[in-house]
Amino acid sequence: MRFLTAGSRAVLIEVDGLDQVMELHQSLHRSPAPGTVEVVPAATTVLVTFDPAVTTRERLTADIADIADRRPSTVPPSDQGLVEIPVVYDGPDLAQVAHSTGLSIREVVRRHTDARYTVAFGGFAPGFAYLSGLDPLLRLPRRPVPRTRVAPGSVAVADQFTSVYPSRSPGGWHLLGHTETAMWDVERDPPALLVPGRHVRFVQVLV
Template sequence: MLVRRAGDAAVLVEVGDLPTAHRLHAAVCGAGFTGILDVVPGERTVLIVADPDRCDLDRLAARLAALELPDGPQDGLVPVEIPVVYDGQDVAEVAGLTGLSAEEVVRRHSSGVYVVAYLGFSPGFGYLTGLDPALHVPRRRTPRTSVPAGSVAIAGPYAAVYPSASPGGWRLLGRTELALWDVRRASPALLRPGARVRFVPVEAA
């Protein structure tokens, strides 16, 4: 574990792999350190933002190095189920790229249990690991100028759901009516780092 200063109000902890990043995230969130404003896990790092008037960053770095990490993920033990209508614009294209039938693309995508690696790109956008390697396809060469909210997509080793309408180059497999981002909720983002996710095929209404 390597702790570096990240400006005047944060430290960046390099941990080496995603499971350790999730464990450190859980440990810092549960430690009750004074002055912590945000804890942001990445794939191999955790950024800890603090109020420098209430938190000595050098002391925080020393405490982080000695912090005992939990044995495993502390939340998301019960998967978040996301109902999906698999009528996306790119299902046939993904089938062609992978050599699978469209039905097999859907079966493989909906069979996995995914883990939220981290959030990024837009509020509530979770990068989900656990995608079947047979479905690892590149992004589109030309991104769409607008992808509808709720679009279920894949790109490279990741799966995701677009929480809001935005440009995007991921391959679209389907759509969900579930709100991934809602500012009216106590926690606007439905997904959190370390949470488990399952995609459940449903028929269109």
């Protein structure tokens, strides 16, 4: 774990990978260091902003190191706070994903809906959440040529993640289907439906 200065009111913590990011984020969410304002996870880093009227950078880094040393107990995901996202599996890449993985279309859908996901971090666009927990057999590299436009609500997979496009945008992920559930709504608090640490399950809708 490496601490880096990020402006006058933040510390950037580099770790070895996504598992450590999620573990540290969970620890700092459950037991925030005094003076913490916000904790923002990414793929290999965690950004912690702080109030200099409450703590110093040196004190904060020491507190975070102490919290990180207390290994959190493993708590299996529960249905409390679980976000269920209804999906129609009619995506333009569904058949190609089945072909590339050697699975049937039905098996691709089953494996995508059977998994329990955790929001690892957000990025790319407001409301775009990277969900960890994707079945290893569904892990494919991004498309060699991204689409110039992907419709909002598109449910997709790429690498070790699955996600839902919150708005119309370019994108290189494999599209499995679509949902009508809004990922981003400025009238909602918070606007993002999927925030780091939240558990998610996709539910197939038959049409």
